[in-house]
Amino acid sequence: MIIGVPAEVKIAEKRVAVTPSGIRAFVQGGQKVLIQSGAGLGSGFSNESYIQAGADMRPDPTTVWADSDMILKVKEPLPQEYNLMKEDQIIFAYLHLAADRKLAETLVKKKVVGIAYETIQTDKGSLPLLAPMSAVAGRLSVQAGAYCLEAKTGGMGVLLSGVPGVRPAYVVIIGAGVAGLHACFSAVGNGARVTILDINQERLDYINDVMRGGVTTLMSNEGTLEEEIMKADLVISSALIPGATTPKLISRELLKKMKLGAAIVDIAIDQGGSCDTSRPTTHEDPTYVEEGIVHYCVNNMPAAVPRTSTMALTNATLPYALEIANLGYQKAMKENPAIARGINVIKGDVVHKAVAKSLGLPCVSLS
DSSP states (O other), X not given: OEEEEOOOOSTTOOOOSOXXXXXXXXXXXXXXEEEETTTTGGGTOOHHHHHHHTOEEESSHHHHHHTOSEEEOSSOOOHHHXXXXXXXXXXXEOOOGGGOHHHHHHHHXXXXXXXXXXXXXXXXXXXXXXXXXXXXXXXXXXXXXXXXXXXXXXXXXXXTXXXXXXXXXXXXXXOOSHHHHHHHHHHHHTTOEEEEEESOHHHHHHHHHHTTTOSEEEEOOHHHHHHHHHHXXXXXXXXXXXXXXXXXXXXXXXXXXXXXXXXXXXXXXXXXXXXXXXXXXXXXXXXXXXXTXXXXXXXXXXXXXXXXXXHHHHHHHXXXXXXXXXXXXXXXXXXXXXXXXXXXXXXXXXXXXXXXXXXXXXXXXXX
């Protein structure tokens, strides 16, 4: 199989889908890898390092897409890449189709095989390819929130840690998954007072254990959620339903009840966001103020630390990408149910139930 790695085209996206060591693993397995010149520079990987690993360097994305059986990307294809796709080509990337109907319709029209990192799911329910970027986003969310609380962004001018004689900021985290856990680590490490909410008692028990009682854990319902958000200086939302649009947990009316100058970091913006007022922003212009609340809704947060993110992502994706390359996607999805769950579209049909439901499209059985 010929693997293609184009440079990312999303604004400020400096990650690359695979490291040189990952390229070496493909080559050793008998695969050919094409990579666009400069694709790894933003993550600190030179062209020479990829050539030494055995990659075939291409000057532009056109031949990478045209000559490849499987495209490895970090972020979803953008409109300028739509015409580069070809029928039966595998696209393995973060797709987030529930929040992007145009892309979903394009993948269907092009009859590609769209396998989404974010819906690869094990029998135990874990999301192994989402986890590393969730960990990065969770930790970055606290840094972003601290920035949002500064006066220059429209925030209330609160220091997360406080100082002797002045209480620290109150941080409310929605969702106790991987991103929420890492947001906890970072917020507590910065000296903030932290409460985390979830609907899963086992996750709350786990958070309580690993944080040694250093955070308040609450079962999430409409009443507790509203009460805590109204008291919060910073809200970090990491709510997630695999493959589906994020539920709207913070209404505009609730936003109006928050402290003036409080902040919301919406990690879930990739899947549509969990606040009525959330809309995607970029690293160049990350924040906006609505109803007196500073919003941070960058939909590729881990791109702020591309080297760390690229290495963590490759660690997670490479085993699955190798399996698909070595077996072909049809055999791979039969032998590995996690890969089957990752397939969102195939040869003109949507086959992932949550994606189809979110977009109001018919869902065809993968079988």
